[in-house]
Amino acid sequence: MAGAAVAAPPERVVSINLCTDQLAMLLADEGQLVSVSHMALDPLSSAMVEEAQGYTVNRGGAEQVYLMHPDLVLAGTYTSPATVGLLRSLGVRVVQVAPVDSLADVGEQMRLVAAELGHPERGEAMATAFEAELSAITAQGEPVPAAMYYPNGYTAGAGTLSDEILTRTGFRNIGAEAGLTGGGTLPLERLVMAEPRVIVTSTPYPGASRSEEILVHPALAALREGATSAQVRDADWVCGTPHLMNAVRTMAQTRAALGVAE
Amino acid sequence: MTLTLQNLTVRRSDRVAVQDVSLTVGKGEFVGLLGPNGAGKTTLLRAALGLLPHEGVSSLAVLSPAARARAAAFLPQTREIAWPVRVADVVALGRAPHPAGRAGDAAAVDRALTRMGLSDYRDRIATALSGGEQARVLIARALAQDTPLLLADEPVAGLDPAAQLRTMKVFADLANEGRSVIASIHDLGLAALHCTRLVMVERGRIVADGAPRDVLTDALLARVFDVRGFHADTPDGPVFQPLATVR
Amino acid sequence: MNRPVLPLLAILVALLFAASLLIGPAALGLRESLSALFGGQGGPVVLVMQEIRLPRAILGLCVGAVLGLSGAAMQGFLRNPLAEPGLIGVSSTAALGAVLSLQTGLAAAFALALPLAALAGAAVSVALVLWMAGPRGGALALILAGIAISALAGALTSLILNLSPNPFAAMEIVYWMMGSLADRSMTHVWLAVPFMAAGSLLLLATGRSLDALTVGEDAARSMGVDIRRLRLLIVIGTAAAVGASVAVAGAIGFVGLVIPHLLRPLVGGQPSRLLPAAALGGAAMVLASDIAVRVVAPDQDLKLGVLTALVGAPFFLHLLWRMRGLEA
Numbered sequence: 001m002a003g004a005a006v007a008a009p010p011e012r013v014v015s016i017n018l019c020t021d022q023l024a025m026l027l028a029d030e031g032q033l034v035s036v037s038h039m040a041l042d043p044l045s046s047a048m049v050e051e052a053q054g055y056t057v058n059r060g061g062a063e064q065v066y067l068m069h070p071d072l073v074l075a076g077t078y079t080s081p082a083t084v085g086l087l088r089s090l091g092v093r094v095v096q097v098a099p100v101d102s103l104a105d106v107g108e109q110m111r112l113v114a115a116e117l118g119h120p121e122r123g124e125a126m127a128t129a130f131e132a133e134l135s136a137i138t139a140q141g142e143p144v145p146a147a148m149y150y151p152n153g154y155t156a157g158a159g160t161l162s163d164e165i166l167t168r169t170g171f172r173n174i175g176a177e178a179g180l181t182g183g184g185t186l187p188l189e190r191l192v193m194a195e196p197r198v199i200v201t202s203t204p205y206p207g208a209s210r211s212e213e214i215l216v217h218p219a220l221a222a223l224r225e226g227a228t229s230a231q232v233r234d235a236d237w238v239c240g241t242p243h244l245m246n247a248v249r250t251m252a253q254t255r256a257a258l259g260v261a262e
Numbered sequence: 263m264t265l266t267l268q269n270l271t272v273r274r275s276d277r278v279a280v281q282d283v284s285l286t287v288g289k290g291e292f293v294g295l296l297g298p299n300g301a302g303k304t305t306l307l308r309a310a311l312g313l314l315p316h317e318g319v320s321s322l323a324v325l326s327p328a329a330r331a332r333a334a335a336f337l338p339q340t341r342e343i344a345w346p347v348r349v350a351d352v353v354a355l356g357r358a359p360h361p362a363g364r365a366g367d368a369a370a371v372d373r374a375l376t377r378m379g380l381s382d383y384r385d386r387i388a389t390a391l392s393g394g395e396q397a398r399v400l401i402a403r404a405l406a407q408d409t410p411l412l413l414a415d416e417p418v419a420g421l422d423p424a425a426q427l428r429t430m431k432v433f434a435d436l437a438n439e440g441r442s443v444i445a446s447i448h449d450l451g452l453a454a455l456h457c458t459r460l461v462m463v464e465r466g467r468i469v470a471d472g473a474p475r476d477v478l479t480d481a482l483l484a485r486v487f488d489v490r491g492f493h494a495d496t497p498d499g500p501v502f503q504p505l506a507t508v509r
Numbered sequence: 510m511n512r513p514v515l516p517l518l519a520i521l522v523a524l525l526f527a528a529s530l531l532i533g534p535a536a537l538g539l540r541e542s543l544s545a546l547f548g549g550q551g552g553p554v555v556l557v558m559q560e561i562r563l564p565r566a567i568l569g570l571c572v573g574a575v576l577g578l579s580g581a582a583m584q585g586f587l588r589n590p591l592a593e594p595g596l597i598g599v600s601s602t603a604a605l606g607a608v609l610s611l612q613t614g615l616a617a618a619f620a621l622a623l624p625l626a627a628l629a630g631a632a633v634s635v636a637l638v639l640w641m642a643g644p645r646g647g648a649l650a651l652i653l654a655g656i657a658i659s660a661l662a663g664a665l666t667s668l669i670l671n672l673s674p675n676p677f678a679a680m681e682i683v684y685w686m687m688g689s690l691a692d693r694s695m696t697h698v699w700l701a702v703p704f705m706a707a708g709s710l711l712l713l714a715t716g717r718s719l720d721a722l723t724v725g726e727d728a729a730r731s732m733g734v735d736i737r738r739l740r741l742l743i744v745i746g747t748a749a750a751v752g753a754s755v756a757v758a759g760a761i762g763f764v765g766l767v768i769p770h771l772l773r774p775l776v777g778g779q780p781s782r783l784l785p786a787a788a789l790g791g792a793a794m795v796l797a798s799d800i801a802v803r804v805v806a807p808d809q810d811l812k813l814g815v816l817t818a819l820v821g822a823p824f825f826l827h828l829l830w831r832m833r834g835l836e837a
Contacts, residue, residue: 207675336731344588
């Protein structure tokens with residue numbers, strides 16, 4: 001990752017990753033950011049759909065991106081290596097930003113993207129505010145069992161951002177206790193047996209999918225009757241942006257509502 | 263009457279395979295259906311059963327499938343036993359058209375097996391038998407159907423001499439019992455020896471119908487089959503042996 | 510000759526059904542599981558047994574039964590041991606019908622649309638194959654027709670799923686092609702089982718006619734078999750049974766090929782006796798495979814069709830090899 005300070009700020013920045021889209025929209029000068037990825041317009045993934053309306057949208061292909069004549073491309077570390085390689089061989093500067101998997105990384109990433117955009121002071125301010133708000137949140141009482149549950153029985157295990165948010169706000173993450181590291185699938189019956197007090201699930205996409213059917217399974221429905229469903233916005237959980245604080249705050253409030261005398 | 267055909271005509275795409283055939287077969291008759299390849303023997307038999315679309319009237323084709331199955335049994339030319347089934351089970355298929363009566367079924371199956379000399383084969387797997395043996399099993403299947411009329415399409419083709427003679431004898435016995443048999447036969451000698459009546463077909467039409475000696479005339483044989491042969495009356499019955507082609 | 514094949518198979522199916530209920534990622538005690546299965550009290554164990562494992566076991570049983578049964582019926586009708594709902598494209602067109610009903614929103618508006626659309630898809634290909642392969646069901650015509658139909662249906666299914674606004678839909682191509690019973694619910698049971706039962710009854714009713722077909726179509730017709738009616742029974746029966754099964758479990762291949770082939774010698778070859786045996790055998794095979802996917806890779810949602818194909822494909826090659834020897 002190229003982290004060195006840039007002599008002159010880039011003038012035409014193209015972002016092809018959902019998380020860098022949002023950080024760039026928050027940190028760039030007017031006109032400096034030329035295009036964001038189409039994911040930024042997806043209300044279920046992006047916390048900044050309205051802001052993204054004002055930008056040209058790209059689908060991340062090297063040809064399309066190159067023709068926008070960028071002097072900086074912001075990509076994720078999981079962006080297709082072929083795309084990144086092709087753009088670099090065409091002489092475009094590409095910075096790859098890793099997905100955050102801990103709350104401590106969030107501030108780092110804000111500072112990094114801001115520095116690449118030539119506005120390190122904005123990154124510093126954003127990171128400081130985030131860290132200050134985070135430090136004000138402390139867990140109360142015994143941790144209570146909670147789980148993230150997504151289509152296909154996907155859940156967040158140990159070492160994930162979601163896991164850290166749950167732990168930080170006074171929950172025990174069932175995914176991590178089931179032995180999962182990173183993301184993985186948790187069979188529905190193990191979720192049921194773990195008796196979660198809180199279940200965090202995603203909003204279904206339009207258009208049917210069998211993967212999402214698990215979210216309306218009668219067993220999960222019965223489980224949710226006895227548990228609290230946290231009303232969260234999926235988009236807030238995805239990226240290391242200031243919106244992540246919404247997720248942390250919601251979970252802290254949910255935990256507070258369950259009472260201290262658990 | 264066990265079978266009456268009136269002006270039976272079968273059209274197959276662009277040609278007429280059977281044309282205006284009228285035929286009556288009564289009890290006790292063993293009719294040999296003769297004719298060169300492609301004369302329309304198989305088509306005539308299938309149309310008579312109502313298995314093919316046709317014009318004219320067949321007394322079998324107007325029956326319901328269930329009633330027809332009790333009136334006539336059919337032995338198709340293509341010999342097929344699709345699955346590795348016991349011989350007795352193949353033969354017992356012939357009992358399907360009859361209202362379930364297990365004792366009667368078993369007796370009919372035994373009779374058919376005995377008639378075809380298959381008593382020792384009943385527990386063998388039919389598909390493991392030789393082609394000729396399978397042919398005998400299928401004839402036994404048709405016999406077990408126990409109908410007043412039997413239509414057989416080339417029943418003796420591919421059988422060894424003993425089996426050929428035995429089969430023709432069985433058919434003649436059926437006729438003697440008061441049933442009727444119509445069998446298409448290429449072996450003119452066997453037909454002459456066993457059949458009570460011969461029907462000769464040429465290009466879809468009946469060209470001769472009568473006693474064997476009246477049908478197997480030199481003129482007809484030359485015209486229809488392009489052969490000449492040797493006739494004789496022997497103590498075992500009339501003998502005919504084709505000797506040479508005439509053209 | 511009168512080996513008690515059916516009772517033995519029934520016992521095997523009962524044992525596997527019980528095992529399917531008792532084996533799962535959540536380790537539950539035997540007594541605990543059983544009392545939860547029949548007890549009405551709430552609690553997580555009751556939820557697991559009644560809402561997760563029971564529908565899965567019921568569907569495993571029914572899906573396997575209809576696959577084995579329809580394989581045996583189609584083979585009997587075509588007199589060809591290679592006929593099988595998966596190989597001749599019935600499962601793929603059923604999947605296409607199901608995916609269409611899901612993606613057009615029809616299934617959401619009207620629950621029965623899902624099995625009905627899968628049924629319609631299945632009916633199209635069964636009818637097409639039976640008419641194309643002809644009454645004599647030549648092996649080559651059958652397999653080639655199946656390849657063409659499967660390829661077309663598979664491509665259309667992929668197209669529809671790729672065009673879906675739902676990012677998960679595109680990932681489900683493998684589910685529709687390989688099948689899975691993971692996380693099915695009682696809703697799916699109620700949706701599919703009536704169709705599977707009705708289709709199975711139609712197929713079981715064909716036994717005597719299929720027996721007669723053993724000696725050829727003309728001979729069967731002369732024994733009073735109505736071939737058109739028989740063909741209609743097979744088309745509707747297979748479409749209802751396989752369509753409903755694919756609608757809730759995806760396409761699980763090779764069951765209808767392997768099971769009739771294994772059981773045929775044990776029941777004396779006769780189609781009428783093979784039908785119920787193949788239903789039980791199919792149920793046993795799918796239940797066993799579904800237990801295996803849970804034991805081998807409990808957290809991976811290994812697809813059922815992967816397992817049945819691992820067993821079935823070598824089998825298929827073996828059969829082809831033997832038929833090659835016969836035809837040469």
